[in-house]
Amino acid sequence: MKLYHSPQAPNPDRVVYFLRAKGKLDAVELQEVSIMKQEHKQPDYREVSPFAQVPALVLDDGTNITESRAICTYFEGIFPEPNLMGRDPKEKALIEMWDRRVELMFFVQFAGWFRNAHPMMAPLEVPQSAETAAKSEKAARKMAERLDAHLATHDFVAADRFSIADITLYITCGFARVMKWSPHNELPNLGRWHAAMTERGFAG
Ligand SMILES: N[C@@H](CCC(=O)N[C@@H](CS)C(=O)NCC(=O)O)C(=O)O
CATH class of the missing domain: 3.40.30.10 (Glutaredoxin)
Structure with a gap:
């Protein structure tokens, strides 16, 4: 492969x-x-x-x-082990629910901000739009706050265990650096979760 x-x-x-x-x-x-x-x-x-x-x-x-x-x-x-996408219908649904929320409401919104605002992206995003960048930034920041509130009572994004939803969120937090933003350094629960994920060492 x-x-x-x-x-x-x-x-x-x-x-x-x-x-x-x-x-x-x-x-x-x-x-x-x-x-x-x-x-x-x-x-x-x-x-x-x-x-x-x-x-x-x-x-x-x-x-x-x-x-x-x-x-x-x-x-x-x-490669079924370790399982990262759910073992039974309920877990599969919960992990997919959170993974799609993180992807569509956080990652894709952040990408819209980055692609429409960062000079490096000008050759790929034609034309860039300041209005889209502003809307996307607002949506990404709002979702970061929602995720922070969720993580106040959860150690993992979905199903009380490590899953693809944690990976998608971890990637997005790291990617945010391109706009000089570290949501995990601003929001305490996201920060605690991020430190725990870093400790797992899966990011290499
Ligand atoms: N929905 C696709 C999105 C893939 C995607 O947008 N990849 C970016 C890199 S992160 C890319 O290829 N960008 C090239 C471009 O925008 O021209 C996926 O999940 O794989």
């Missing part, structure tokens, strides 16, 4: 951290794609990922899987 990734880019990091948490990072051949050099837009990479996005997983039979969560679902299936 070959995993196309871009170091420091959050969606590829989500998949790499997930695989590392499984202890299976050596099960894939890692192939780096530079987003800054726009390698992901070259015709040979578009054969792998038609939407020109990273990460992408190519199986030994030639099947291409894109979408970071779908790649994680595949890894969960072939």
Whole structure:
């Protein structure tokens, strides 16, 4: 299996951290794609990922899987332990619920802020929009506060144990540095949770 990734880019990091948490990072051949050099837009990479996005997983039979969560679902299936996506219907639903909340209401909102405000993203986000950046920043900050309130009474994001939802949140907190923002340094419960996650060492 070959995993196309871009170091420091959050969606590829989500998949790499997930695989590392499984202890299976050596099960894939890692192939780096530079987003800054726009390698992901070259015709040979578009054969792998038609939407020109990273990460992408190519199986030994030639099947291409894109979408970071779908790649994680595949890894969960072939490497079931430790379980990161739920053991029974209730756990699966709760973990998916929180993971989608973190992804859609925090990560994607933060990405909208970054992509529309940061000069480095100008070649990729055409045209950048200050209005979208402001709306996205507001939504990301509000969700960080909601997550902080949730973590006041929980040690993990979902189902009272470590899961993909923790990985998605951890990636987003780290990614926030590109806007000189550290939600986990501003919000106490997020900070306590973040320190505990760092201690687990899954981030490598
Ligand atoms: N929904 C996709 C999003 C993938 C994505 O947007 N990846 C970013 C890197 S974090 C990318 O490829 N950006 C390239 C671009 O915007 O041109 C997933 O979950 O994998």
